Amino acid sequence: MSTTAFRPVAPNERIATLDVLRGLALLGILLMNMEAFSGPLDLSFTGIDPHWQGLDRWADAFVYVFVQGKFFTLFSLLFGAGFAVMAQRAEVAGREFTRFYLRRSLGLLGIGLAHALLLWSGDILVSYALLSFMLLAFREAPRGWLPALGVVAYLAAAVLVLLLGAMVMLLPGDAMAAQADAARSAIEAQRQVYGHGGYLQAVAQRLRDFGTALGGLLVVGPQVLGMFLIGAWFARSGAIARPGDYPRLFGWLRWAALPLGLAVMLLSAGWQPYLAPGRFDLGTAAVYALNALAGLLMCLGYLAWGVRWSHRLHWLAPAGRMALSNYLLQSVLCTLLFYGYGLGLFEQMGRAWQLLFAVVLFAAQVLGSHLWLKHFRFGPMEWLWRAFTYLQLPPLRRRAGGAP
Numbered sequence: 001m002s003t004t005a006f007r008p009v010a011p012n013e014r015i016a017t018l019d020v021l022r023g024l025a026l027l028g029i030l031l032m033n034m035e036a037f038s039g040p041l042d043l044s045f046t047g048i049d050p051h052w053q054g055l056d057r058w059a060d061a062f063v064y065v066f067v068q069g070k071f072f073t074l075f076s077l078l079f080g081a082g083f084a085v086m087a088q089r090a091e092v093a094g095r096e097f098t099r100f101y102l103r104r105s106l107g108l109l110g111i112g113l114a115h116a117l118l119l120w121s122g123d124i125l126v127s128y129a130l131l132s133f134m135l136l137a138f139r140e141a142p143r144g145w146l147p148a149l150g151v152v153a154y155l156a157a158a159v160l161v162l163l164l165g166a167m168v169m170l171l172p173g174d175a176m177a178a179q180a181d182a183a184r185s186a187i188e189a190q191r192q193v194y195g196h197g198g199y200l201q202a203v204a205q206r207l208r209d210f211g212t213a214l215g216g217l218l219v220v221g222p223q224v225l226g227m228f229l230i231g232a233w234f235a236r237s238g239a240i241a242r243p244g245d246y247p248r249l250f251g252w253l254r255w256a257a258l259p260l261g262l263a264v265m266l267l268s269a270g271w272q273p274y275l276a277p278g279r280f281d282l283g284t285a286a287v288y289a290l291n292a293l294a295g296l297l298m299c300l301g302y303l304a305w306g307v308r309w310s311h312r313l314h315w316l317a318p319a320g321r322m323a324l325s326n327y328l329l330q331s332v333l334c335t336l337l338f339y340g341y342g343l344g345l346f347e348q349m350g351r352a353w354q355l356l357f358a359v360v361l362f363a364a365q366v367l368g369s370h371l372w373l374k375h376f377r378f379g380p381m382e383w384l385w386r387a388f389t390y391l392q393l394p395p396l397r398r399r400a401g402g403a404p
Contacts, residue, residue: 015085015240015241016310016314016317017240017241017243017306017307017310018078018081018082018085018240018320019316019317019318019320019321020306020310020313020314020316020317020320021074021078021240021303021306021307021310021320022075022078022319022320022321022323023313023316023317023318023319023320023323023366024071024074024302024306024313024316024320025071025074025075025078025320025323026075026319026320026323026326026327026362026365027071027316027358027359027362028067028070028071028074028302029071029072029075029327030330030358030361030362031063031067031071031355031358031359032045032063032067032068032071032072033122033330033334034334034354034355034357034358035060035063035351035354036122037120037122037331037334037335037337037338038334038338038345038346038347038348038349038354039191039346039347040187040190040191040194040347041121041122041190041209042183042186042187042190042277043187043277045068046274046275046276046277047064047269047272047273047274047275047287048060048061048064048269048273048274049274050274052351055350055351055352056350056351056352057351058352059351059352059354059355060351061269061273062355063355064269064273065262065265065266065269066298068291068295069291069292069294069295070294070295070298070299070302071299071302072124073223073227073295073296073299074227074299074302074303075124076128076223076224076227076228076231077227077228077230077231077234077299077303078231079128079132079227079228079231080135080227080228080229080230080231080232080234080235081231081232081234081235081240082231082235083101083132083135083228083231083232083235084231084232084233084235084236085235086100086101086104087101087139088235088236097139098136100389100390101132101136102133102136103388103389103390103391104132104385104388104389105129105132105133106129106388107384107385107388107389108125108128108129108132108385109125109126109129109130110388111125111324111328111381111385112124112125112126112127112128112129113126115328115331116206116210116213117203117206117207117210118203118206119328119331119332119335120206120331120334120335121205121206121209121210121213123210123213123331125327126210126213126214127213127217127220127221127224128224130217130221131221131224131225131228132228134225135225135228135229135232138229138232143233143236143237146229146230146232146233146236147229147230147233149226149229150225150226150227150228150229150230150232150233151226151230151296152226153222153223153225153226153229154222154223154225154226154227154230154292154296155226155292155293155296156222156226157219157220157221157222157223157226157292158288158289158292158293159289160218160219160222161219161285161288161289161292162282162285162286162289164280164285165280165281165282165283165284165285165286166282166285168280168281168282168285169281169282176281179278179280180276180277180278180279181278182278183277183278184277184278186212187277189205189208190205190209191346191347193205193340194338194339194340194346195339195340195344195346195347196340196344196346197340197341198340198341199341202339202340202341223292227299230300234303240307243307243308250304250307250308251304253300253301253303253304254301254304254305254308257297257298257300257301257304258297258298258300258301258302258304258305259301260297261293261294261295261296261297261298261299261300261301262294262298264290264293264294264297265290265291265294265295265298267290268287268290268291268294271287271290272284272287275287275288315366315370316366318366318369318370318372318373319362319365319366319369321369321373321378321379321382322369322372322373322378322379322381322382323379324379324381324382324385325379325380325381325382326365326369326379328381329365330361330365333361334361374398375397375398376396376397376398377394377395377396377397377398378394378396383396
């Protein structure tokens with residue numbers, strides 16, 4: 001057995017395309033989350049809101065059709081790819097993998113809980129951490145099975161939503177009315193606390209939101225796990241590191257999967273452009289299912305185009321290398337801008353201005369990441385996460401001259 005140390009990946013050992021894709025996914029996630037930062041969380045992700053008019057309505061439609069549900073899936077895929085790369089490195093080093101991986105997941109869980117309760121209730125890290133424990137069970141799965149297992153897990157969420165929609169139709173009308181009233185009450189509570197309350201009130205509200213989010217794992221969980229498995233295949237097969245070996249696959253994803261996904265998304269948006277909070281019936285369930293299918297296809301199409309143009313998007317790589325730090329920083333800055341305990345701009349920024357702000361913020365993060373990585377080997381949260389995972393303090397500062 002090899003005695004090669006199993007250690008944090010060095011900067012010169014990274015797969016550059018993965019970092020570029022993480023940077024791209026980070027921009028998409030910020031564009032998607034901006035509505036949830038600037039207003040009630042439960043009013044976001046509801047389609048094209050009819051109260052927006054003019055340019056704001058076009059901005060809302062753009063996010064719904066091209067962004068929402070496409071980049072958190074891409075981020076999930078890249079998480080699975082990172083898992084596979086880590087497992088491969090452990091195998092090459094001849095070192096036991098499970099205990100390192102479990103500490104990695106526990107560390108992410110701790111970061112996610114702090115984020116969800118102290119910063120912003122729209123956190124995705126807790127879900128990633130909890131589902132990452134399940135991912136470990138697929139480490140020995142035959143490589144060729146991973147895409148099929150991933151698609152089945154992902155689409156199982158859509159089937160489940162359809163079954164729930166059918167079951168809801170059997171409920172009496174007063175039960176559905178009560179559900180709508182509860183949704184309106186939850187939105188009003190978020191509006192009052194996040195828009196006008198103090199920090200401790202916001203923490204208490206985030207705790208309530210966190211409980212609701214955990215219930216949503218029933219649907220979100222299979223989607224995320226499915227993308228984990230698909231991402232693991234992309235890494236284990238070498239498709240990300242050596243895309244030239246898979247021209248037919250990437251060509252199909254670019255020229256067939258992406259247009260087909262866009263067509264499905266446009267069909268869904270044309271059928272029911274707005275999904276009112278608290279309303280859930282078979283028609284709404286069908287829209288969610290269509291959106292899930294479109295999200296999978298468009299995500300894979302975006303992946304293929306990102307791989308194709310990764311050499312031109314290399315400037316995104318530093319932001320991708322610091323994806324965790326940048327994701328958390330987005331929450332810090334946006335809640336301080338919009339929430340009542342900050343500058344108090346809650347529900348005061350138009351939809352088009354939200355997107356412009358997101359682009360400016362992300363550009364600043366890209367620049368900041370370039371500057372940071374000139375002097376340091378890892379982002380601050382990446383360094384902390386690695387230190388917990390390996391129970392050692394990896395060197396943070398670069399040597400003189402910027403050498404690794």
